[in-house]
Amino acid sequence: MKWTEPRQIARLISAVEDGRPGHEEQLKELFYQTGQAHVIGVTGPPGAGKSSLTDKLAKYYVDQGKRVGIIAVDPTSPFSGGSILGDRIRMNDLTTNPNVFIRSMGTRGHLGGLASSTHLVKQILDGAGADIIFIETVGVGQSEVEIVQAADTVLMVMVPGLGDDIQSMKAGIMEIGDVFAINKADLPGADRAKIDIQNMLTFQPEKDWLPLVQMVSVKENTGIEELAKAIEMHRSFLNEEDRLAIRRKRNTRNELIDLLYDKLYRRLVTQGNFERYLEQIVEKTLDPYSAIDKLLEDLRSENEND
Amino acid sequence: MEQMIRVLVAKPGLDGHDRGAKVIARALRDAGMEVIYTGLRQTPEQIVAAAIQEDVDCVAISILSGAHNTLLPKVAALLKEQGAEDILMLGGGVIPDEDIPFLLDNGIKAVFTPGTPTSKIVECIKENVTK
Ligand SMILES: Nc1nc2c(ncn2[C@@H]2O[C@H](COP(=O)(O)OP(=O)(O)OP(=O)(O)O)[C@@H](O)[C@H]2O)c(=O)[nH]1
Ligand SMILES: [Mg+2]
Numbered sequence: 001m002k003w004t005e006p007r008q009i010a011r012l013i014s015a016v017e018d019g020r021p022g023h024e025e026q027l028k029e030l031f032y033q034t035g036q037a038h039v040i041g042v043t044g045p046p047g048a049g050k051s052s053l054t055d056k057l058a059k060y061y062v063d064q065g066k067r068v069g070i071i072a073v074d075p076t077s078p079f080s081g082g083s084i085l086g087d088r089i090r091m092n093d094l095t096t097n098p099n100v101f102i103r104s105m106g107t108r109g110h111l112g113g114l115a116s117s118t119h120l121v122k123q124i125l126d127g128a129g130a131d132i133i134f135i136e137t138v139g140v141g142q143s144e145v146e147i148v149q150a151a152d153t154v155l156m157v158m159v160p161g162l163g164d165d166i167q168s169m170k171a172g173i174m175e176i177g178d179v180f181a182i183n184k185a186d187l188p189g190a191d192r193a194k195i196d197i198q199n200m201l202t203f204q205p206e207k208d209w210l211p212l213v214q215m216v217s218v219k220e221n222t223g224i225e226e227l228a229k230a231i232e233m234h235r236s237f238l239n240e241e242d243r244l245a246i247r248r249k250r251n252t253r254n255e256l257i258d259l260l261y262d263k264l265y266r267r268l269v270t271q272g273n274f275e276r277y278l279e280q281i282v283e284k285t286l287d288p289y290s291a292i293d294k295l296l297e298d299l300r301s302e303n304e305n306d
Numbered sequence: 307m308e309q310m311i312r313v314l315v316a317k318p319g320l321d322g323h324d325r326g327a328k329v330i331a332r333a334l335r336d337a338g339m340e341v342i343y344t345g346l347r348q349t350p351e352q353i354v355a356a357a358i359q360e361d362v363d364c365v366a367i368s369i370l371s372g373a374h375n376t377l378l379p380k381v382a383a384l385l386k387e388q389g390a391e392d393i394l395m396l397g398g399g400v401i402p403d404e405d406i407p408f409l410l411d412n413g414i415k416a417v418f419t420p421g422t423p424t425s426k427i428v429e430c431i432k433e434n435v436t437k
Binding site: 006007009010011013014017018020076077079080081082083084085086088089092095096101102103104106108 | 309310312331332334335336337338339340341342343344345347348349351352355356358359360361388389390
């Protein structure tokens with residue numbers, strides 16, 4: 001997989017996203033090329049400016065000669081299964097830059113969870129030679145949290161005037177931020193927002209990293225470089241001692257569980273005797289606990305016959 | 307396994323609004339497709355680069371400016387240059403009937419003029435994208 005062959009990269013991503021079989025060999029090979037990229041998860045409330053800010057940060061890195069991959073995730077409609085993926089609207093200048101590759105993803109109804117799918121896309125871009133990878137998701141919902149958590153650095157994008165919403169977001173989401181951007185600092189209330197967030201962050205005593213808070217305005221092009229510096233400070237922090245290794249091991253554990261779940265689900269639920277046993281359970285000729293034993297037994301004999 | 311149809315909806319040129327493009331984007335989403343929406347004022351180069359990165363099955367371009375005879379074939383030619391002529395190309399907007407044959411000869415699979423029900427566009431994509 002080469003960075004200079006975007007069509008090949010794009011096609012492998014589609015194959016993985018659609019769950020098409022037959023790409024494991026390619027992914028296996030690719031795996032050994034991964035681990036170089038600095039992965040930055042970008043999250044925050046809808047409309048906070050995540051895409052606009054990602055665009056600016058990506059430009060900053062491109063100007064330093066880096067290759068940048070961007071994965072932008074938007075929700076899939078639960079009614080039709082379709083989606084409108086609009087994050088590229090804020091990134092049009094980057095589109096034709098040969099050092100940038102942008103991919104939009106719908107959350108779809110993934111088997112092994114959305115996290116598993118974004119993880120593979122991240123690996124493909126990493127293996128293809130990205131130096132920096134941004135993953136943008138809206139900061140609502142468990143699977144979105146899981147995705148950004150799988151980053152080396154989590155950038156939380158906030159805006160003035162969230163007020164009590166900050167308190168309600170606190171549970172589960174605010175804790176994962178390593179760097180906070182208060183975007184739209186051109187609007188009133190930015191100072192207040194900064195104080196609120198800083199206050200909140202000081203109540204996380206168990207952390208050895210106190211998240212940095214940076215005011216930015218994409219509109220007025222202020223604070224971007226400082227924000228990039230804050231992200232780099234976090235990266236340097238990770239590089240000290242074995243923090244990066246610990247964090248990546250945690251992430252790799254989650255990713256491995258997702259992949260395993262995905263594969264087992266496919267083999268145990270969508271193939272084989274699952275439906276037959278289900279019928280028998282409904283007819284009360286089999287109990288669910290024995291059915292599970294039988295499924296696992298099927299899997300074992302299947303493997304022996306391989 | 308689910309094979310998702312992905313469509314890039316673009317509105318090139320310097321003129322006006324993107325209401326028409328948005329209506330199409332919504333119709334395609336409601337038909338279960340993934341729509342990559344890139345907004346206003348796209349150059350043909352930007353459209354093609356986005357289409358490749360997003361690995362779309364179809365590029366649907368809405369044009370109001372009257373520049374269809376240059377813009378649409380340009381996108382088709384650039385796609386071909388990238389070896390991506392298999393991507394289905396559709397044009398829509400204010401396009402006079404007498405220009406349509408020229409476009410059909412130049413890499414555009416179908417042209418939809420104002421008043422075409424969006425279901426026709428959905429149908430056309432489903433028919434021509436074989437997954
Ligand atoms: N005033 C002001 N508006 C901004 C700023 N940054 C972004 N915006 C506007 O905020 C809106 C949302 O920006 P996006 O970058 O799409 O935000 P997002 O968080 O990616 O949005 P979703 O992906 O839809 O959740 C757009 O209309 C931007 O122009 C800023 O610094 N100041
Ligand atoms: Mg966005």
